[in-house]
Amino acid sequence: IVGVLGYGGGVIGRYCDLPEEYPGVAHFHTVRVNPPSGFFYTSQALKELCDIWDKYGSGLTNLHGSTGDMVWLGTQTDKLEPIFADLTAKGWDLGGSGSCLRTPSSCVGMARCEFSNIDTMSICHTMTHKFQDELHRPAFPYKFKIKVSGCANDCTAAVARADMSIIGTWKDNIRIDQAEVKNAAKDMDIKAEVTDMCPTKCMSWDGSTLKINDKDCNRCMHCINRMPKALRPGKEKGATIMLGGKAPIVTGALMSWVLVPFMKLEAPYDNLEALIRKLWEW
Numbered sequence: 001i002v003g004v005l006g007y008g009g010g011v012i013g014r015y016c017d018l019p020e021e022y023p024g025v026a027h028f029h030t031v032r033v034n035p036p037s038g039f040f041y042t043s044q045a046l047k048e049l050c051d052i053w054d055k056y057g058s059g060l061t062n063l064h065g066s067t068g069d070m071v072w073l074g075t076q077t078d079k080l081e082p083i084f085a086d087l088t089a090k091g092w093d094l095g096g097s098g099s100c101l102r103t104p105s106s107c108v109g110m111a112r113c114e115f116s117n118i119d120t121m122s123i124c125h126t127m128t129h130k131f132q133d134e135l136h137r138p139a140f141p142y143k144f145k146i147k148v149s150g151c152a153n154d155c156t157a158a159v160a161r162a163d164m165s166i167i168g169t170w171k172d173n174i175r176i177d178q179a180e181v182k183n184a185a186k187d188m189d190i191k192a193e194v195t196d197m198c199p200t201k202c203m204s205w206d207g208s209t210l211k212i213n214d215k216d217c218n219r220c221m222h223c224i225n226r227m228p229k230a231l232r233p234g235k236e237k238g239a240t241i242m243l244g245g246k247a248p249i250v251t252g253a254l255m256s257w258v259l260v261p262f263m264k265l266e267a268p269y270d271n272l273e274a275l276i277r278k279l280w281e282w
Helices: 043-056 077-089 119-131 132-135 177-184 222-226 270-281
Strands: 030-034 057-064 070-075 146-149 164-170 203-205 210-212 235-243 259-265
Touching: 030 077, 030 203, 043 070, 043 077, 043 203, 077 210, 119 146, 119 270, 164 177, 203 259, 235 270, 259 270
Parallel strands: 146 164
Antiparallel strands: 030 070, 057 070, 164 235, 203 210, 235 259
16 A cells, blocks of 8 residues: 555555566556646646656546546656655645545536536535545545536536535526527427426426426426526525435446435535534434
């Protein structure tokens, strides 16, 4: 087992079974680097990271691994501390690996998506800083992944691939622009493509007016995806908190289940932090 002094995560030890025959890859450790929320890098930041990896590693990278980390593939044991020193000098940190909190990750949220119901990047960034100690000095009994998606489209696959899934949603009614509904009807069969596809059958279309029984709506985003100019999420926005998702290779994905149907999430997200810490106590 290899790692950085004082850290319980961030480095995965890799060794070749035939070191005498292949001395160049006798050690081929993987280093995980904690990325910025939404994976937004400046060109200068990427150059700094690549320069460090060219100096100490193979140069082989994965942007981004299934964990959401920037993954550096291939370095030797004696290079790990220098890599860590250069990374931290530039303001970066290692990501999570092993039996600890994994690196939180999010979709781009409000940075690029007009339908994001929560500030996913802010939540991810804040939770990363609040729980960075747990990421490297494990206080949790097993690995625990947090993913944040701005809506039920779930572009991070949080429901299937995260122990805690934070999914943006809304509490009030879907906003309808009936004029835009009529415009959409010129190019699509609203009954066949929208109302008949509603999973809860809460919508109806009589050829001139779209009606929604919002009490039965499960905020799945299908109708909004199909008619983005005509329909928009409600104004009372927050998140659904879900638990238990994971993606074991043999049995397939296990979907997470709802713990909190609706929670307002506003910076500094103390209510979310308190919930996570309460879960750890359980």
